[in-house]
Amino acid sequence: MLRRFGFRTVIVANGVATAVTFVLCALLGPHTPLVLVVCALFASGVCRSVSLSAYSTIGFADIGPDRTSGASALTGTVQQLATGLGIALAALALRAAEPLAPLLGLGGPAGSYQVALLLLALLPLAAVTEAIRLRRDAGAVVTEPPTLSRPMRADP
Numbered sequence: 001m002l003r004r005f006g007f008r009t010v011i012v013a014n015g016v017a018t019a020v021t022f023v024l025c026a027l028l029g030p031h032t033p034l035v036l037v038v039c040a041l042f043a044s045g046v047c048r049s050v051s052l053s054a055y056s057t058i059g060f061a062d063i064g065p066d067r068t069s070g071a072s073a074l075t076g077t078v079q080q081l082a083t084g085l086g087i088a089l090a091a092l093a094l095r096a097a098e099p100l101a102p103l104l105g106l107g108g109p110a111g112s113y114q115v116a117l118l119l120l121a122l123l124p125l126a127a128v129t130e131a132i133r134l135r136r137d138a139g140a141v142v143t144e145p146p147t148l149s150r151p152m153r154a155d156p
Contacts (some may be wrong), residue, residue, distance in 0.1 A: 001050070001109045007058050007139040008131060014054065015128035021131075022121035051124075061139035081133040092121040 001010050021044035028037055059075045060068060093116040103130030 001128065002054060002057065002139070003143045006069060006136065006143060007054060007061070008134040008136055010055050011049065011058075011131040011134070014047055014050045014127050015124040015131060018044070018051060018122040018124040019128075022117050022124070023045050026117035026121070029110065059138045061142040089123065090120060093117075 021040060021106075024040040025044060028040060056075060056079075059078075060071055063071050094112060097112040097115035097119060101107070101115045104111075104115065105111075106114055
């Protein structure tokens with residue numbers, strides 16, 4: 001996908017798709033057929049996997065071999081911080097959803113989770129606003145096949 005469409009297009013489209021899967025998960029209920037639950041969860045997992053792959057790869061795409069060690073440390077740190085931040089934001093969304101759910105007519109214990117998932121769907125959309133700012137050719141050194149004028153980098 002990255003070679004075919006480029007980083008910016010994949011990250012933007014995947015961010016929107018991730019937000020849609022959060023909304024789909026918010027719509028799941030006790031009477032939702034199992035096959036639809038599995039499909040929604042599978043799609044959500046695929047979207048998150050594509051995000052992780054794209055962001056991890058672009059983190060190394062436009063840097064020289066002499067800077068990969070620092071980029072690796074920074075990428076690992078950012079991933080750990082993002083995981084912790086994601087958990088904290090999910091907890092805050094659930095807490096904020098508790099008073100909102102009854103106001104939206106969503107009763108029962110699932111109502112807060114539905115609202116929290118809808119609130120969390122805003123996060124990938126926020127990432128999309130940043131991804132749109134990427135250059136169209138961002139990460140091209142990784143996604144374009146090597147040519148005679150631009151051979152593959154040799155590892156030292």
